[in-house]
Amino acid sequence: MNLSLTLTINGERREIVLDDPRVTLLDLLRERLHLTGAKKGCDRGQCGACTILVDGERINSCLALAISYDGAAITTIEGLAEGDKLHPVQQAFIEHDGFQCGFCTPGQIMSAVGLIAEGQACDDPERVREAMSGNICRCGAYKGITEAVIDASGKLSAGKERDAA
Amino acid sequence: MSDIASLPTGSRQRQGSNIGQPMTRRDGILKVTGSATYAADNNPEGLMHAVLATATIARGKVTRLDVEAARAHPGVVEVMTPENRPPLATDPDEKTNPFAFRLDALQNDGVRYAGQPIAVVVAKTLEAAVEGAALLRPSYETEAARVDLEGESFVAEIVGPGAPGRAASGDFDAAFASAAKHIEATYDTPPQYHNAMEPHSIVVRWEGDSLSIDMPTQGLAMAVGRTAELFGISPEKIHIRSPFLGGGFGSKGLAAGPQVLGILAAKLVGAPVKLVLTRQQMYGPVGHRGQTRQTVKLGMGEDGRLAAIEHHTLTSTSRFDDFLEPASNVTHSLYAAPAIRTTHAGSRIDIGTPMFMRAPGEAPGSAALESAIDEAAFAAGMDPLDFRLLNYAEVEPISGKPFSSKALRECYERGAARFGWSKRPQAPRSMRDGEGRLLGWGVGTATFPAIMFQAEARAVIRADGSGLMEIGAHDMGQGAWTALHQIAADGLGLSMDEVEFRSGSSDLPNAGIAGGSGHTATAGTALHGAGEDVIARLTELAVNDEASPLYGAGNVGVVARNGRLVRQDDESRGEPYAAILKRAGLAEIEGRGQSAADPAAQERYAMDAHGAVFAEVAVDPNLGQIRVTRLVGAFAAGRVINPRMVESQYYGGMIWGLSFALHEEAVHDKRTGRIMNANLAEYRVPVNADVPSLEAILVHEDDPHVNALGVKGVGEIGITGTVGAIANAIWHATGVRVRRFPIGLADLLGGTPDVSDKGV
Incomplete structure (x- = not known):
């Protein structure tokens, strides 16, 4: 049984044929398309390491069956930088040391990008902590993560204001 | 005073200025772009997926597996059971050395803990392998299991990684009996699981009788050694790559059964295999911190001066191997008392063997001791910080040895000042925040030994004057790619960009193990030594070469500065590395370095890092809900x-x-022996919202004795002190002393007067 679907992944349209309906979006990315940035930490939607953007919204890709996303636009960590130019959230994670082992980092960053796009108040540490709490970091880099999200959010909104002016 | 390991000038002079700088992570771009390759990110051609089936009973044996059903599932290639598992050269139950822990590699049909691997399904796709494992539907002969500390116990002579289980100084019984005041309290700590974000994984390919492996490990050389022994091949035929670990915390220190099963599965099917544990499968075969029940007895004078300390730990180990959490041993070094006695007992239960977990011993031991010290301070009518200062250990209490360095007083002072400790009221339940929550402040002392393992490193200076440093070190998040590169660059007198730094692979010099907070000290000292060696060789060329401006400068000394060798007495006289090598007609020059603990220094000094942690908690007086609102830690390492x-x-x-x-x-x-919360939703670890305002103060400390770099270790000490500080803050907020961990709101219900007053 072959199932076909079309996904736009990091701006590139991909025609995908699956031989198995059980394939999750995460396993499709990692094991079949070899986009291994998104990580599997629990496969149960409990840790957030697999967070990606689907049509601009952050989701746990381990809980998403690939065939139910026909036509979706997907952004993974690999699609965030523009060439050598890091996304402001990526840059802020480095500057604020918002990671240690780095395993949860792709999920943290995609979650942060999604959060900022949601227009939540990203200048309030309490709100950021709460809204980033779907992404576990066992190394305990939370202080840097929170600072990075606030910093990047500020830079992104300043950039938007400049663009609008 | 004759310091045995003082830093001689010249030969051990620092060459550069990278050490001490707050560089961002060298692997940062790889990590924020998803390009850092963890083991399970490898997908070699022809890869098959292996999935474990694990026991759902805790004791007994497997009587049947529906292998046919699994095999019949489309995509399944093979089912590995004890029946068809390829042979091993060494029994995985054989203790060939103290660090060879018994592994479960399908050597028989026995089950000795819940979650033990009982079969491996290999399939063309992950989905098929997962389904195949589910189709095995095992039957068992089940025996009653025990998983608590209530059964028989034995005296533990050896605890942790080979430490003595008993120690004493002075006459505890007499000193305790004659003390004016006594504290005796028992504290329980639960089984804890490392839960690194990256599940244990392996991608393995056999090439004839050679093995190519991607696998996260905190000890490349030890992993090669165990693999070689188990499979009966020479270590040279095994290449393990571990450039990044998605966290380890001790659980990836030694080879684990599931990774051995991955290698066996690849052999069985004759193809590259990827085996990744599920989160649930990490609760069993890859270690944990054993539960403890600790009893602390303190005897003191009317003035609060400690006269006697006893610390006894009962802890669990598995039925089939020994790893006993060395929790009592923290009492050897923390507080001064003329009589100290530490003991351990073990209890065998039906669990996977416990293992090193971040601050093994010190974490639960300090939780108990710091709580007991707080209880003693209150009994003595003293401020808990004053009580700690009164009982400050000027020398290591158990041995009488001086400390190689100890800036703990400054840690107390600076932490207390930053926290505002002087405003703390003595009585519990005497502070509230604006929302009416009970506020409490607590303090705990942090300590962790400064450990050195053995390591080697290789340094090269190339014809163009650039450098190369090699060491098979491990970055599990602590920053080895960056910190060791800084040391490497200084060792060569070059900038970091001028030095290529290779690490994370078993074909590089042995860096020992990333554990015990000793990796930077161990690997760093080897790199430092390799740098010294290659610079000395280069110097030898220059000072003996008439054409060199350094000719004959051997006696005044030569140092490396920014890619040049210069006279120590006149840094304007010298020449670039490249010029020396060019005249000598060399494409490169190589040096080697080693590191190991200095037994003479260890004999003479106690070596520990120290710190002080201050915690504020807010407790809802009606619900008992606890929030940590501030943590300030000051550390000297x-x-x-x-x-x-x-x-x-x-x-x-x-x-x-x-x-x-x-x-x-x-x-x-307790009926089945299974863990009920083997997942990241119910085994709770802090999320971002649980983490309060954090401050860490780095207290300056020079230590000429620990190693040539003066580095102690920072990876584990932060846990110690913090647990007690929070428990003590909860007591200060509520007046309720909870002696079990983790402390939850249920522990406070009925004990907090507001709660009982209002009948909640």
């Missing part, structure tokens, strides 16, 4: 290589302390 990375280690450690105090606990079903 010798020379700091990279303050940005060191701060992050302290923050991470303090968050682990918070987790120990309030969150983590594996809960067993």
Whole structure:
């Protein structure tokens, strides 16, 4: 049984044929398309390491069956930088040391990008902590993560204001 | 005073200025772009997927597996059971050395703990392998299992990684009996699981009788050694790559059964295999911190001066191997008392063998001791910090040895000042925040030994004057790619960009193990030594070459500065590395370095890092809900290589302390022996919203004795002190002394007067 679907992944349209309906979006990315940035930490939607953007919204890709996303636009960590130019959230994670082992980092960053796009108040540490709490970091880099999200959010909104002016 | 390991000038002079700088992580771009390759990110051609089936009973044996059903599932290639598992050259139950822990590699049909691997299904796709494993539907002969500490116990002579289980100084019984005041209290800590974000994994390919492996490990050389022994092949035929670990915390220190099963599965099917544990499968075959029940007895004078300390730990190990959490041993070094006695007992239960877990011994031991010290301070009518200062250990209490360095007083002072400790009221239940929550302040002393393992490193200076440093070190998040590169660059007198730094692979010089907070000290000292060696060889060329401006400068000394060798008495006279090599007609020059603990220094000094942690908690008076609102830690751990990375280690450690105090606990079903919360939703670890305002103060400390770099270690100390500080703050907030961890609201219900007054 072959199932076909079309996904736009990091701006590139991909025609995908699956031989198995059980394939999750995460396993499709990692094991079949070899986009291994998104990580599997629990496969149960409990840790957030697999967070990606689907049509601009952050989701746990381990809980998403690939065939139910026909036509979706997907952004993974690999699609965030523009060439050598890091996304402001990526840059802020480095500057604020918002990671240690780095395993949860792709999920943290995609979650942060999604959060900022949601227009939540990203200048309030309490709100950021709460809204980033779907992404576990066992190394305990939370202080840097929170600072990075606030910093990047500020830079992104300043950039938007400049663009609008 | 004759210091045996003082730093001679010249030969051990620092060459550069990278050490001490807060560089951002060298692997940062790889990690934020998803390009850092963890083991399971490898997908070699022809890869098959292996999935474990694990026991759902805790004791007994497997009587049947529906292998046919699994085999019949489309995509399944093979089912590996004890029947068809390829042979091993060494029995995985044989203890060939003290670090060879018994592994479960399908050697028989026995089950000795819930979650033990009982079969491996290999398939063309992950989905098929998962389904195949589910189709095995095992039947068992089940025996009654025990998973608590209530059964028989034995006296533990050896605890942790080979430490003595008993120690004493002075006459505890007499000193305790004659003390004016006594504290005796028992504290329980639960089984805890490392839960690194990256599940244990392996991608393995056999090439004839050679093995190519991608696998996260905190000890490349030891992993090669165990694999060679188990498979009966020479270590040279095994190549393990571990450039990045998605966290380890001790669980990836030694080879684990599931990874051996991955290698066996690849052999069975004759194809590359990827085997990744599920989160649930990490609760059993890859180690944990054993539960403890600790009894602390303190005898003191009317003035609060400690006269006697006893610390006894009862802890669990498996039925089939020994790893006993050395929790009592923290009492050897923390507080002065003329009589100290530490003992351990073990209890065999039906669990996977416990293992090193971040601050093994010190984490639960300090939780108990720091709580007991707080109870003693209150009984003595003293401020808890004053009580600690009164009983400050000027020498290591158990041995009488001087400390190689100890800036703990300054840690107390600076931490207390930053926290505002002087405003703390003595009586519990005497502070509230604006929302009416009970506020409490607590303090705990942090300590962790400064450990050195053995390592080697290789340094090269190339014809163009650039450098190369090689060491098979491990970065599990602590920042080895950065901190060791800084040390490497200084060792060669070059900038970091001028030095290529190779690490994370078993074909590089042995870096020992990333554990015991000793990796930067161990690997760093080897790199430092390799740098010295290659610079000495280069110097030898220059000072004996008439054409060199350094000719004959051997006696005044030569130092490396920014890619040049220069006279120590006149740094304007010298020449670039490249010029020396060119005249000598060399394409490169090589040096080697080693590191190991200095037994003479160890004999003479006690070597520990120290710190003080201050915690504020807010407790809802009606619900008992606990929030940590502030943590301030001040730590002194010798020379700091990279303050940005060191701060992050302290923050991470303090968050682990918070987790120990309030969150983590594996809960067993006592009827079946199974863990009921083997997942990241119910085995609670802190999320971002659980983490309060954190501050880490880096207290300057020079230590000429620990190693040539003066580095102690920072990875584990943050947990110690923090657990006790939070528990003590909860007592100060509520007046309720909870002696079990993690502390939850249920522990406060009925004990907080507001709660009982209002009948909640």
